[in-house]
Amino acid sequence: MSENLQTVPIHEKVTLTIREAAEYSNIGINKIDSMLRSPNCPFVLFVGTKKLVKRKEFEQFISQALII
Numbered sequence: 106m107s108e109n110l111q112t113v114p115i116h117e118k119v120t121l122t123i124r125e126a127a128e129y130s131n132i133g134i135n136k137i138d139s140m141l142r143s144p145n146c147p148f149v150l151f152v153g154t155k156k157l158v159k160r161k162e163f164e165q166f167i168s169q170a171l172i173i
Contacts, residue, residue, distance in 0.1 A: 147165075
């Protein structure tokens with residue numbers, strides 16, 4: 106029984122893992138993780154204890170930031 110699982114391209118995903126966000130933005134995994142830990146982070150989504158990145162909010166944050 107073969108499953109035909111198709112992967113969704115990163116630019117079409119609503120949320121990203123920390124690794125995907127790092128690959129997508131060219132920002133390091135540790136830096137993204139520390140950004141997600143900051144209080145009032147606008148692009149973090151908690152699913153249980155797992156942290157995901159809201160892609161659109163992350164893109165908006167990056168486009169407005171001068172220094173990360």
